[in-house]
Amino acid sequence: MNGAVVEVTAKSSAFLPVQESCIYRVKHVAEAGIFPGFHGKFIIIGQSEADDSLVLSLRPIQYQLAWERCRQLQAEDVVVKGKITGGNEGGVLVIVERLHGFIPFSQILSKSSVKELLGKELPLKFLEVDEEQSRLVLSNCMAVTGSQAQFGIGSVVTGTVQRLKPYGALVDVGGVTGLLHISQISHNLVPDVSTVLQPGDILKVMILSHDSQNGRVSLSTKKLEPTPGDMIHNPKLVFEKADEMGQVFQQRIAQAEEMTRADMLRVQR
Structure with missing residues (x-):
């Protein structure tokens, strides 16, 4: 029988069946982190009819x-990741913190189908x-809306490249997938995204625009280049100078807005 023999005392042992080694299904106790030398607390759930040894869980x-x-994460209002495993008429089923949860369709920002x-x-x-x-009931809308509070136009955030497309890179920023279009990677021409970026790369990107209702975010590293072409030739410098370049951009925007207000006041007079 698949499982593990557990030494309870120096003279007696018990048995841990594989199905009792983890709260999710595993084929072998090793998948649950149970190896020779493992030490921990167990619950006695029965006794073997064959040899009267204890059965543990x-x-x-x-x-x-x-x-x-989960209670702690709820109290701290933390964003977690959950994997969709199924669905019904009311919403989708999800695994989060090893537990089965439910997300009502009204709490999912995306309009994708259950199959998608x-x-x-x-x-x-x-x-x-x-x-x-x-x-266990969860909300995708609350997680995304909260993370988008940082998505002011011109703000600089850290993201991770998820996938590459012919037209650009999909970047995870605060749990939201943003698009770094190929034309916004560098001031210099980028003929192929893969020559500059790879999945897993950590970037600092500028928010160009965001549609909070549909969770769409447009990004740029082009505007964070100290000199044109740095994303191609010296991406490390772009990362290091990103916040500084973002502040310069914000100052320019503020100055332009101030000049526009001043011009409007002159016209009104």
Whole structure:
């Protein structure tokens, strides 16, 4: 039988079945982090009819810890990632912190179908954490809306390149996928995105625009180049100088707005 023999005392041992080694399904106890020398607390759930040895479980302990973790994350208003595993008429099913949760369609920013969402990870915040009712309800809208508070035009944020497309790079910024169009990578011509960026690259990008209703964000590294072509020849410098270049851009915008207001006042007089 698949599982692990656990030494309870110097003279007795017990058995941990594979299905009791983890709160999610695994084929071998090693997938749950159970290796020779593992030490921890177990729950006694029964006794073997074959040899009267004790049968142990880790699942109740893991469930308790997972619910405590979710309550803590809800109290701290933290954004978490959850993977979509299924759906029904009311919403989608998600795995978060090893627990099964539910996201109502009204709390999903994307208008994608359940089929399109399957297997994807979404940024989420907790709406309800009720261990007694085994009820875990989450919101994608709250997570995205909260993260977009930083998305002022001209603001500089850190993002991670997710995927490359012929027309640019999709970059995760605060749980939202933004588009860094190929024309906004550098002042110099970029014929192929992959010559400058790769999935997993960490960038500092400027927010050009964002559609909070649809969760669309347009990005630029071009405007953060100290000199044209730096994203191609010296991307490290662009990262280091990004905040400084962002402040310069913001100052220029403020000066332009001030000049526009002054011109309007002169016309009104």
